[in-house]
Amino acid sequence: MTFGQPEGYDAHARPRPLGGRLGPQAVAAAVCLVLGMGLVTGAVTGSWLAGDSGDGGERSAFTEAAELWHSVPVDELFPPTVQGQGAGPGSADRTWTRIAVAPDGDCAKALDPLLDKVLAPVGCRRLLRATYADATRSHVTTVGLLFTRGDAAAMTALKARFEKEHLAERTDLVPLPYARKGTVAEGFGARQRAAWTVSVLTDAPVVVYAVSGWADGRTVDTPEPAGRALESGADSAPAQAGLGHEARGLADRVERALRKNVGPPTEQPS
Incomplete structure (x- = not known):
């Protein structure tokens, strides 16, 4: 037995799949979020590895x-x-x-x-x-x-x-x-x-x-x-x-x- 994709409703109350592809704006936002987190994490990690505490x-x-x-x-x-x-x-x-x-x-x-x-x-x-x-x-x-x-x-x-x-x-x-x-x-x-x-x-x-x-x-x-x-x-x-x-x-x-x-x-x- 298989299940179809779950459905939702669009602005005209017509059924639409909930698992559809993200729009271009949503994709761009997700990419920026991932890149931003990577930069912050990299900076923190680099500072920790270098032992840089400002007044070291x-x-x-x-x-x-x-x-x-x-x-x-x-x-x-x-x-x-x-x-x-x-x-x-x-x-x-x-x-x-x-x-x-x-x-x-x-x-x-x-x-x-x-x-x-x-x-x-x-x-x-x-x-x-x-x-x-x-x-x-x-x-x-x-x-x-x-x-x-x-x-x-x-x-x-x-x-x-x-x-x-x-x-x-x-x-x-x-x-x-x-x-x-x-x-x-x-x-x-x-x-x-x-x-x-x-x-x-x-x-x-x-x-x-x-x-x-x-x-x-x-x-x-x-x-x-x-x-x-x-x-x-x-x-x-x-x-x-x-x-x-x-x-x-x-x-x-x-x-x-x-x-x-x-x-x-x-x-x-x-």
């Missing part, structure tokens, strides 16, 4: 920077000798010699508890530290690279908080130095901290800091932020000794060394 370059550089702590030799992050042209008082040149490198590790016992709490929102993936002496071996400075677990948004938020609350100037948030026995920094402890600087980067998950003091182990009642010690007319003992220049100059050079190993910088060194 920036995100890739940020991700690359997060891995530098174990992919770049220590001599590139903390050069054995650092030249600081114009970095001293009165734009005098400075030369720093590395005298100790701390084993890389987490932030446990390497930061004061309060500073550790302030940095907690971005976490601590790895902390790298090195201590330098100036050419006269009368000043010592510890510089640190704290690699965080935070993303770009978290680092931006942390930087904004540091600026809004002036956290880099609080004397209860001074980074700890790294001292090693048998070096001129052997007596460089918490009570010897004289000047410091802290910089939160936003194009890399890194906090750069430096803290300086005298190599003879003298204590300091009130450490001074490097920025304040560099101000014209500053007459504190750390300012007069140029320890603000020591901290700021070394932190700046180490930050530059870090940036050489990642994509084009979007920030100026601190």
